[in-house]
């Protein structure tokens with residue numbers, strides 16, 4: 462990949478989370494994108510968890526919940542992020558994060574998680 466000297470490189474670190482109840486979450490590990498590009502990040506769980514979550518951590522700040530899916534087939538709830546962000550619950554296992562027109566401030570760690578019962582009370 463050739464990168465123009467004027468390009469802004471974004472790094473989105475994505476990790477694999479193994480949950481205590483033996484559900485394994487699979488995500489891509491890292492992605493480097495240029496400004497204005499888009500990214501589609503797949504999160505997949507091998508269990509039957511109803512709730513799925515996308516979190517973001519900017520610098521050393523705390524984790525922020527940015528998307529919450531109650532169940533496949535239902536609308537996804539968005540928090541804290543704007544129009545360039547969307548998430549799609551493709552089916553029970555897959556929750557896709559879609560960011561368009563990437564901006565330098567989107568550089569962060571993005572975590573996906575799932576749970577059988579709602580963690581939102």
Ligand SMILES: *[C@@H]1O[C@H](CO)[C@@H](O)[C@H](O)[C@H]1NC(C)=O
Nearest residue numbers: 501544545547549559560561
């Ligand atoms: C990602 O979001 C953009 C903007 O809303 C949309 O046009 C595009 O179809 C989405 N891509 C996927 C794979 O959902």
